[in-house]
Amino acid sequence: MDPLFAPPAESWHPVSTKLRTLHRLLFVVWTLVIAIVVAAVVALVLQWWWLVALIVFAATVVIVWGWLWSARNQAAWGYAENAEDLWIRHGVAWRQIVAVPYGRVQYVDVAAGPLERSYGIATVSLHTASSQTSAVIPGVPADEATRLRDRLTELGKTRGSGI
Known part of the structure; x- marks a missing residue:
């Protein structure tokens, strides 16, 4: 691993x-919906069957790419806790690591939409006084999100300047 x-x-x-599975599901569904609508319009209005075949091929390529992307994206997310900070990493091509001192945390959000709840995952967001801090961890198991x-x-309260 890169020491950085x-x-x-x-x-x-x-x-x-489960974040990977959810991303794959959403990617396949949205790609198919868009491809079917566009292909139907082309078939009914223009009747260019070669373009319909091209749309099907393009949709297949996009689905395969999205399937691979979702696995790499999920694997790139991670977090680590030490005595003073919460560290969050993400990104495949453009990697990013964020360290949020516990004392700077003002409040913590846990959010889960209907699909996330059905998969038993949530998104944990840390809010600090800085609008520049991007401290979001998607795909955290629900019980771990509660613990986090x-x-x-608690750490924000005890470190002084936070909550």
Whole structure:
């Protein structure tokens, strides 16, 4: 592993693989919906069957790319806790690592839409006084999200300048 992105603690905690499954589901559904609508319009209005075949081929390529992307995207997300900070990493091509000192945390959000809840995952967001801080962890298992929320809230209180 690149030392620049080495974990500050013993190791990175990965996000749930259910995030990958959810991304794949959404990618396939939206690509198929768009491809079917466009292909139907082309077939009914223009009757250019070669263009319909091209749309089907393009949709297949996009679905394969999205399938591979979702696996790499999910694997790139991780977080690590040490005594003073929460570290979050993400990104495949443009990797990013964010360290949020516990004392700077003002509040912690846990959000889960209907699909996320059905997969048992949530998104944990840390809010600080800085609008520049991008501290979001998607795909955290629901019980771990609750534990992380409670821990970060408590650490924010005890470190002084936070919550």
